[in-house]
Amino acid sequence: MFLHGTSKINDSGHLEIGGCDVVDLKAKFGTPLYIVDEQLVRQRCKEYVEAFQASGLKFQVAYASKAFCVMAMCTVVEQEGMSLDVVSEGELYTAIQAGFPAARIHFHGNNKTPDEIEMAIDAGIGCFVVDNLVELHLLQAIALEKNVHVNVLLRVTPGVEAHTHEYISTGQTDSKFGFDIGNGSAYEGVEVTSKQSHLELLGVHSHIGSQIFEVEGFQLAVQKVAEFAQGVKTGLGIVFKVVNLGGGFGIRYVDGDTPLKVSQYVKAITDAVKEHFAKIQSELPEIWVEPGRSIVGDAGTTLYTVGTNKNIPGVRKYVAVDGGMTDNPRPALYQSHYEAVLANRALEEAQETVSIAGKCCESGDMLIWDVKLPEVTSGDLLAVACTGAYNYSMASNYNRIRRPGVVFVKDGQSDLVVKRESLQDIVGNDLVPERIAKQAVTK
Ligand code: PLP
Secondary structure, eight states: OOOOTTOEEOTTSOEEETTEEHHHHHHHHOSSEEEEEHHHHHHHHHHHHHHHHHHTSOEEEEEEGGGSOOHHHHHHHHHTTOEEEEOSHHHHHHHHHTTOOGGGEEEOOSSOOHHHHHHHHHHTOSEEEEOSHHHHHHHHHHHHHHTOOEEEEEEEEOSEEEEETEEEEOSSOOOSSSEETTTTHHHHHHHHHHTOTTEEEEEEEOOOEEEEOOSHHHHHHHHHHHHHHHHHHHHHOOOOSEEEOOOOBOOOSSTTOOOOOHHHHHHHHHHHHHHHHTTTOSSOOEEEEOOSHHHHGGGEEEEEEEEEEEEETTTEEEEEESOOTTTOOHHHHHOOOOOEEETTSTTSOOOEEEEEEOSSSOTTOEEEEEEEESOOOTTOEEEEESOSSSSGGGOOOGGGOOOOEEEEEETTEEEEEEOOOOHHHHHTTOOOOHHHHTOOOOO
């Protein structure tokens, strides 16, 4: 398994992260357990901030909290000078509870409810990324009623889609998100926004995809947004102060994933902005980005205890762990690939190829197909790497399995930042109405 950040194999042959032996972490916190390498998170934030500083452009780097949103994470990214992208009242509430400065919070989403909009306005957030005309009018109405002015970016679809090594230039983008540039709805959105008494249009937002390993898609998106900005300036006399280019910067999950360095993505974007916007406006726009996965993805490791196995001679050996699709739904959802190491015997030679199964009642609850490991037995510890993003945040209680705890490790210290759910938590919101409780048993 590739060792990310501060991960290493220590002299006892155990995986160590942030100076903490995972065998000790199991004894202290139990399994399954999400382990987050705090130093690596901080390093990634710094890489973004420093790369933008080097560009000379004004910027904000907003951590896309959907990747992993808990109070301690909000605190860490805040300390590293990041802004924050939230998509729901829950993420907003988490940020506010963590004391995240509201002015650096950006609110996304294609269906913000009136309650969410009110909550965000009352908190004094920095910007709404408006997705559609219905939201635009709702936001104006609520802002008017409260007599406040709110900053707005319009989410546009530039007709570029990118995933890993591919990007495509699409015509009219078929997406549930945003105003399409190609069919004129983005232009109309700008025009309508400019007429709203309580909305301040800062500029536009574009997010082209996820797990992107190349810069061409971002460069093309910048070009398309710049061409759009030119049309808006000519037609409406409006100049964009801010251009947000979203997230999607790729990370290494497994062999064959070839992400660029953060500085390479940022340089490609900022150079493209300088090239394409210099023709349009004397002052270059402030550039915002929203990395999620590339801030926390490779900083996360999930530690499991091995339980049963099933060997089907000539077919495969299944090894089951004490978690699965409830703590990591990505393999089942997206056929995502992961690497793993036998964390308590990491120096031993790989002896067998096994497949790692979760404990849920779903045949599709598989974490890894075909991984080479030393001969695995019950009680061994299995560490799956690169689970920091879209794991805890997508976790569920399917089969009423308790969500694991999350521990931050750094310099030999390990601190729980989310407690493992208790059985009481599992039934905590359940109610049995008297009408049902009292009902006589019918035969
Ligand atoms: N911004 C927007 C609008 C998104 O939809 C997403 C992910 O879906 C992100 C940022 C974060 O993307 P990533 O975690 O791939 O960097």
